Amino acid sequence: MFYIVTAYHAEAKPIIEYFGLKKVVKNSRFQVFAGEEVALVESGPGVVASACATSFLLAEFEATDRDAVLNIGIAGAKNINLKKGDAILCHKIIYHDTKRAFYPDMIARHDMKEGVLETFDFPVIKGNFPEDRIEGDAVDMEGAGFFEAASFFLPPHKVHCIKVIHDYLEGVRVEPSFVSDLIRKNLPLIEGFMSSLESIDYLFSVGLSGKEKEIIDKLAGNLKLTFTMTHQLKNLILFYLSKHERLPGELYDFLNVRVNSKSEGKIYFERIKKLLC
Amino acid sequence: MKGLKSCFVKSFSHIYVEEGIEENPLTKEILKKFPKALKVRIKHYKDVFCRPRQNFFVQESSRKLILAAKKGELLYRGPDICHDFGNENFYYTSPALNCIYSCDYCYLKGMHPSANLVIFVNVEDYFKEVEDILKQKPLYLCISYDTDLLAIEGIIALSAMWIEFARGKEDLKLEIRTKSANYSAISYLVPASNVILAWTLSPTEVIKKYEKNTPPLELRLKNIIRAIGDGWKVRLCFDPVLYFENWETAYENLISRTFSMIPADKVNDASIGVFRIPRDYLKRMRKNFPPSEIIHYPYIETGGVYTYDEEVKGKIIEKLWSLLKKHIPEDKIFIL
Known part of the structure; x- marks a missing residue:
């Protein structure tokens, strides 16, 4: 099973459509959508919200080591070599507030770019925040919370952050339809990565039937x-x-x-x- | 279903580099050898190596390299389950953690939380600690226990550095244990009289079935012949000896093949070690690896160590002893 955590509905919408997910009607704090192989939760913005929603989803669906979880969303880029619309698979996630870093196991093959994600508790806007204090190639507000929570449940090769570059930290207004488009365009790449993870799980499952x-x-x-x-x-x-x-x-x-x-x-x-x- | 190779990123695709060692010449030398690898900066090697819930079995198919500086204690007392070969002050050290080979029975799979390879680049600190001990007492030091140092000589020439360091130090005796066929990496060195190159030898059946990625017996033997010919002291380690169907024939063939190629009188000494493994390591291996004749064999536990029952153990030792003593004087055979 694949679990996906997004912050906003605009990020979730193309994923829901792509995998044909249906809303799970249940009295819960979070919006959950699920299909046979994929379940998604919308966390809302912020580190704590992302950590809570991730824990909720993985506990609710009784995730096991055979499953994988992805945080998919948009991010701002500090690194100008990253193009708008590029999907970045993050090999290091730093929580800016504590400087604690998390490292997913980069084992499964993929065709995305890679980079370092730095998670802030506030929106980072160039000019308002010194650029030299940003360590990451990309900046978001959820990744570190998601990763820390997911790591309680799953092994590090099954926990990943994928961020699609939306802006260069200019503080531009976020347009939902543009966000959905950015995510939608990268879903074939993301699905390819999911397929690698699935193959590894299939080939390396251990234990009794x-x-x-x-x-x-x-x-x-x-x-x-x-x-x-x-x-x-x-x-x-x-x-x-x-x-x-x-x-x-x-x-x-x-x-x-x-x-x-x-x-x-x-x-x-x-x-x-x-x-x- | 995709093939194995197509779903994995290549080994050493990422190199994790600890803060503060970027300017170390060994770090630079290693990084030069992997120009396409992504470098990821880390605070401490344990931030990557000791993450919870890592899957050793999966990681073996896509190992990463971690470069770090080891702090704290660098030399450890030799454990009771290892041979001291009659030496006092038996110590071992780990200039690297993990191995590029994947032997089914290897205790590293139960000892370390990760399959990634760690190389400690602060070799000078190790040398200093050895020198400090040598001021007090002589030292018998094994430097290739938690890794296969000669097998990674192409990545970093640690064996050569240690040999040069040991050269001329009469109170220091060094053992470098290997399964590799990489003698050529150090063959340019003048043999050091206080360094023993120790090869682990196993029957072809064992190598094929349980020692994944290791060189075949013939290649190991050819390497030994070259090393002996060049004047190195060579130790033959029949360790671990495993118990399986037709094990007796397999070990008879191994010993006869070995001494049909290697001049027995030129062998420094030999060891026989029945398979043994600390309880906690085996427990972890049983949990994390698929069914295996070696891992899941019903061993007997004595003092926190799993091994064969006394009857099987006795048979193994007797057999190997009788085979070996035909070629090597009894006082040069060590049993554990």
């Missing part, structure tokens, strides 16, 4: 296995699967056994151990 977990749970219950024995059983199953494509048929016979005492369970456990070793 749902069916194997069910077998362990059932055996543990029926045979009254202790916590340690259940853990050993899981490890033995993984050991067996490292050498064989599927679990041995005889293991399924044990699923029908129900014991009356732990000592009886221990006898069956030893038999399973022999079978899997």
Whole structure:
């Protein structure tokens, strides 16, 4: 599942349309839209709002390590080498207020430019704020809050900020339809990146399947296995699967056994151990 | 579904450089070798290396390079689960963290939170700490435990620097352990009598199945022949020895192949080490890596260390000992 956090509806609108998301009707502080593979939340502006909305979305949808989360929105550029409309995948996000920096794992292939994002608690306008105190190539008001919150839930190769350059910090008025256009034009690039993340997740998923977990749970219950024995059983199953494509048929016979005492369970456990070793 | 390569950014696409070391000559030298890499400035190497929830398994396919200066303690007492080869004052040091190879059984996968490669460029600080200890006592120092220093010699010539530093220091004995076939990177040096080049040797079956990206046995042996021929002291490390189907035949073939190529009388010494790993490292590896015959084997835990049960361990040691002693004098074989 991909989770997306935007600040404004103008940023969310093209994404909602592109992925065919539907509004989730639920009494909540945030506007949420979801489809089969993508869910989006509109946070509103600011670091705290972004952190809250990110936490809300990831908790509400019970995000796991297999999911990824993106913060997509517009930003102002300090670096004049970045063009208006360029999508920037941020390899470093600095929270200006504390100078704390966050680093996503830059592992998945993409065709965007890269840069450093600096998040401020206030709109940065050239002339009102000394330019030499801006460390980032681009400036926003959400990235650091989003990243810190998302990092509580997901690994760093699954948390990313993508910012589309909107202005050069001249303090220009933000026109919603222009913002939507900027985001819309970059969605194929963003989708390409999402596809890389998805492939990596598919190729590198680790652990037992749902069916194997069910077998362990059932055996543990029926045979009254202790916590340690259940853990050993899981490890033995993984050991067996490292050498064989599927679990041995005889293991399924044990699923029908129900014991009356732990000592009886221990006898069956030893038999399973022999079978899997 | 895209292929593996097409969904990953290349390894070393990004180089994270710690503040304050930009002007270090080693930093400059390394950065020159990666002109296309993006340089990212960081405050402390742990800001990247020690982030929570990193996925070592995924990162191995797209490793990044972190350049830093190590602060605090630079030399550590040798742990009990490592050979001291009869030396007193056994220490080890880590001029780099992690390795460019990916061995299934490697403890680094359970020890470090990240697969990224860290190189500490403040080599002079390491040398100073060694010199300080040498003022008090002699030192046996292993410099390639938490990495494979010779394998990354192309990125930075740390092995060569250490060898030159050690040269002539009678109280210092240095071990550089490797699986690499990169001897040519230091072959221009005059051999130092207090430096031991130690090669880890494994059966071809193990190399193919469990030692991803490492050079084949034949190449390692050819490198050893060259090193011995040039006059280096060479140690052969049959460590870790693994237990798997047909392990006996595999190790018989390994020893016979090794000594059909290498003059046994020119070998400095050899070690036998049955696979062993600290409990917490193995726990982490089991959680983060796919099913593996090595990681998920039902080991026995003794004193916080997982290894084979006494029966298997005994069989392994007996077998390797009997094979090795045909070629090397018993007093030159070390067992752990």
